Amino acid sequence: MAIECKWTADNFDATNLKAFGRQHLQGENVVLAADVKVAFQRNYGTLKVRFAALKAFVSHLAEDCGSIDARRSRTRFDVSLV
Numbered sequence: 001m002a003i004e005c006k007w008t009a010d011n012f013d014a015t016n017l018k019a020f021g022r023q024h025l026q027g028e029n030v031v032l033a034a035d036v037k038v039a040f041q042r043n044y045g046t047l048k049v050r051f052a053a054l055k056a057f058v059s060h061l062a063e064d065c066g067s068i069d070a071r072r073s074r075t076r077f078d079v080s081l082v
Helices: 015-023 054-065 068-073
Strands: 002-006 029-033 040-044 047-053
Touching: 002 015, 015 029, 015 047, 029 054, 047 054
Parallel strands: 002 029, 029 047
Antiparallel strands: 040 047
């Protein structure tokens, strides 16, 4: 999973995630932005990028990860931010 943080979703430039994607062919691309109220997805050619609110992502991490022992036992992190 690649995560990029921006103050606004409009400030996102896909160049870096495209370069990352050439080296890591699988995985999600997520942009966390302070101005996102509802999660959405944009396509940049073949690159799919999910945009989500930072607060929602932090809440999701807290709920999903749980205790330290639960975090250690996870083998895959799945993010659903809709």
